[in-house]
Amino acid sequence: MDRSGIFAGDDPFSIARAWLAEAEPVEPNDPNAIALATVDAAGMPNVRMVLLKDIEADAFVFYTNYGSKKGQEIAASGKAAFVLHWKSLRRQIRVRGVTEREEGPAADAYYASRSLKSRLGAWASRQSEPLDGRATLMAEVAKVTVQQGPNPARPPFWGGIRIRPVEIEFWADGAFRLHDRFRWTRDSVQADWTVTRLNP
Ligand SMILES: Cc1cc2nc3c(=O)[nH]c(=O)nc-3n(C[C@H](O)[C@H](O)[C@H](O)COP(=O)(O)O)c2cc1C
Numbered sequence: 197m198d199r200s201g202i203f204a205g206d207d208p209f210s211i212a213r214a215w216l217a218e219a220e221p222v223e224p225n226d227p228n229a230i231a232l233a234t235v236d237a238a239g240m241p242n243v244r245m246v247l248l249k250d251i252e253a254d255a256f257v258f259y260t261n262y263g264s265k266k267g268q269e270i271a272a273s274g275k276a277a278f279v280l281h282w283k284s285l286r287r288q289i290r291v292r293g294v295t296e297r298e299e300g301p302a303a304d305a306y307y308a309s310r311s312l313k314s315r316l317g318a319w320a321s322r323q324s325e326p327l328d329g330r331a332t333l334m335a336e337v338a339k340v341t342v343q344q345g346p347n348p349a350r351p352p353f354w355g356g357i358r359i360r361p362v363e364i365e366f367w368a369d370g371a372f373r374l375h376d377r378f379r380w381t382r383d384s385v386q387a388d389w390t391v392t393r394l395n396p
Contacts, residue, residue: 197393199378202287208364208380208389212289213251215282215366222284230278232258234269242269248280249306254385255358256291257298259306261323262353270295276359286369291361294385298356307350316340318354360385370396 205211219227228248235241244266250257256278261267270276277292307315319340320333327333340348365379377394 197391199391199393202368203366203376203378208361208366209251209253211366212256212280212364215285215287215289216248216251216280219282219285219287223282224284227282228280230258230280232266233277234266235273235275236269237272242266246278248278249356250302252358255360256293257302257356257358259303259356260354261318261321262297262355263325264323266324267357270357276357278359288365288367290363290365290367291359292363293359293361296358296360298358303355304350306356307354312346312348315348316344319344319348319351365394 202215203211216227226247229245230248231243232246233241233243242265246258246260246266248256248258262271274295275293276295277290279291280289282288307318310318316337320336361380362383362385363379363381365377368376370376373396375396377396379392379394380389381392382389
């Protein structure tokens with residue numbers, strides 16, 4: 197199979213890292229923004245943007261509130277999918293996989309790297325729950341600012357979600373809508389990858 201240029205390589209995570217590195221200088225905002233899809237108990241899909249914070253050797257990681265809608269749906273299904281799309285590069289990467297929490301040192305380190313206001317905001321927000329007004333949220337921020345002090349610990353309800361993919365598709369725009377698509381699949385997260393070129 198002719199898989200040269202931007203699609204070349206034996207490791208899809210390296211290819212994803214290389215594409216993200218190419219997007220960073222040209223995307224105006226958040227080149228690491230992903231549309232993250234989950235399903236609820238009825239199979240109804242849900243999608244929202246989050247920021248991809250790490251591409252590990254065998255997984256993708258983002259951070260969120262575990263009690264949020266997405267957090268609950270991921271806890272129940274153990275699965276998620278996302279797409280990275282760069283308008284500037286005219287490329288996308290699609291990922292489907294199984295999830296696990298990152299609640300260890302990596303989550304602590306990422307939490308600690310955020311601004312104090314963001315760290316306190318994570319404590320103050322009951323993400324995805326109803327809020328009667330902005331003032332209620334600001335009062336909660338004031339409360340946790342006193343409670344947590346200048347060095348808040350990572351909230352137990354906030355941390356990483358690691359997606360271990362069983363499918364990754366690299367897509368690049370081609371002339372006359374004749375795009376290039378390469379799908380990497382494996383039967384389980386332990387299995388070897390199979391790469392298939394797909395029709396556009
Ligand atoms: C560009 C962008 C980046 C975002 N990044 C995050 C993120 O990293 N983590 C997060 O929890 N929410 C993030 N959000 C907010 C989510 O889109 C969403 O509103 C929130 O997580 C609640 O989603 P849920 O109710 O489906 O759980 C981001 C929104 C945008 C537009």
